[in-house]
Amino acid sequence: MNINSLIxxxxxxxxxxxxxxxxxxxxTITMQSFGKTKDGADxxxxxxxxxxxxxxxxxxxxxxxxxxxxxxxxxxxxxxVLGYNTVAEYILDTPYFGALIGRIxxxxxxxxxxxxxxxxxxxxxxxxxxxxxxxHGGTLGYDKVVWDAExxxxxxxxxxxxxxxxxxxxxxxxxxxxxxxxYRLTNDNxxxxxxxxxTDKATPVNLTNHSYFNLKGEGQGDILDHVLMxxxxxxxxxxxxxxxxxxxxxxxxxxxxxxxxxAIGERINDDNEQMGFGGGYDHxxxxxxxxxxxxxxxxxxxxTSGRFMEVWTEEPGMQFYxxxxxxxxxxxxxxxxxxFRNGFCLETQHYPDSPNQKSFxxxxxxxxxxxxxxxxxxxxTR
Ligand code: GLA
Numbered sequence: 069m070n071i072n073s074l075i076x077x078x079x080x081x082x083x084x085x086x087x088x089x090x091x092x093x094x095x096t097i098t099m100q101s102f103g104k105t106k107d108g109a110d111x112x113x114x115x116x117x118x119x120x121x122x123x124x125x126x127x128x129x130x131x132x133x134x135x136x137x138x139x140x141x142x143x144x145x146x147x148x149v150l151g152y153n154t155v156a157e158y159i160l161d162t163p164y165f166g167a168l169i170g171r172i173x174x175x176x177x178x179x180x181x182x183x184x185x186x187x188x189x190x191x192x193x194x195x196x197x198x199x200x201x202x203x204h205g206g207t208l209g210y211d212k213v214v215w216d217a218e219x220x221x222x223x224x225x226x227x228x229x230x231x232x233x234x235x236x237x238x239x240x241x242x243x244x245x246x247x248x249x250x251y252r253l254t255n256d257n258x259x260x261x262x263x264x265x266x267t268d269k270a271t272p273v274n275l276t277n278h279s280y281f282n283l284k285g286e287g288q289g290d291i292l293d294h295v296l297m298x299x300x301x302x303x304x305x306x307x308x309x310x311x312x313x314x315x316x317x318x319x320x321x322x323x324x325x326x327x328x329x330x331a332i333g334e335r336i337n338d339d340n341e342q343m344g345f346g347g348g349y350d351h352x353x354x355x356x357x358x359x360x361x362x363x364x365x366x367x368x369x370x371x372t373s374g375r376f377m378e379v380w381t382e383e384p385g386m387q388f389y390x391x392x393x394x395x396x397x398x399x400x401x402x403x404x405x406x407x408f409r410n411g412f413c414l415e416t417q418h419y420p421d422s423p424n425q426k427s428f429x430x431x432x433x434x435x436x437x438x439x440x441x442x443x444x445x446x447x448x449t450r
């Protein structure tokens with residue numbers, strides 16, 4: 069189904085799909101216009117509702133998860149992701165709220181890497197401590213493009229298939245990259261993301277999603293009381309420019325040790341050089357599972373609502389960023405400003421600066437190979 073032809077017929081939200089229900093409620097998908105980009109392209113907002121009434125609003129602009137309503141322990145639904153109500157606000161200024169990120173998620177030192185004897189120059193669009201780097205795919209990353217969208221329901225599970233063709237040379241990257249991302253809102257209350265890509269030239273690929281979560285609900289203050297546990301005995305320390313030093317270091321005895329449960333705020337103000345560089349947590353954890361199978365990377369629990377979120381991934385790493393750059397300048401969906409540390413991200417990924425770090429797992433995709441990786445955010449209460 070072509071979204072443009074659909075949008076021209078649909079102004080108000082209308083049900084475009086309803087699943088077959090066997091006892092449970094029917095999964096549904098509705099869509100409505102999400103406004104136009106500066107170039108006049110139509111964007112749409114798809115509302116995926118699973119059999120339990122859990123809802124995700126996803127737009128084909130940047131593949132952004134705009135809203136995600138999940139129950140607390142009393143069954144009250146709150147929107148647990150940060151974001152905006154209109155595409156115009158996302159276009160104007162966003163710290164990657166909810167978006168798909170690529171071609172390389174995270175940082176590349178000085179925006180340069182060598183591949184097959186050739187040096188590639190990427191846009192340097194970020195400069196922590198005044199040290200320039202390439203961040204999250206550049207000035208026009210996958211978070212800022214309009215994806216083709218195809219909603220579907222299979223086995224009473226609503227989904228949205230997004231497709232983007234990233235041309236050779238885009239943002240300095242080699243090779244045409246043909247990308248498909250499939251979101252599914254499954255009936256165990258998981259948001260499942262499948263990333264697929266193929267190329268016609270060797271190229272680095274590291275796709276992720278940049279949702280900011282607050283399990284109390286977006287706009288409900290800081291996330292310092294959320295309790296984390298990561299299946300990660302190591303992390304990749306960084307320099308002042310937030311580029312890994314190349315070391316894989318043990319978390320033991322540091323504020324980076326989440327192998328047992330700790331609140332985000334518990335050690336965030338410890339006198340620690342790494343914490344200073346990040347302005348708080350903004351680091352890549354080396355997940356214990358390195359074999360590419362789907363494994364539990366971590367769990368986040370919010371005590372007042374009783375909500376928890378598990379992150380499952382096939383990726384070897386996860387960036388935990390706790391909203392250190394949020395400063396109240398972004399006004400979110402319910403009219404509240406997002407202040408310092410009002411949301412956190414768990415970006416499953418290969419390690420930052422991988423193309424320049426020979427000891428890190430490679431992110432080079434070659435012609436004939438398939439980039440294929442799955443991440444799941446599963447919600448529950450206790
Ligand atoms: C990432 C980075 C952070 C920051 C945010 C966006 O997750 O690790 O340093 O750039 O994106 O604000």
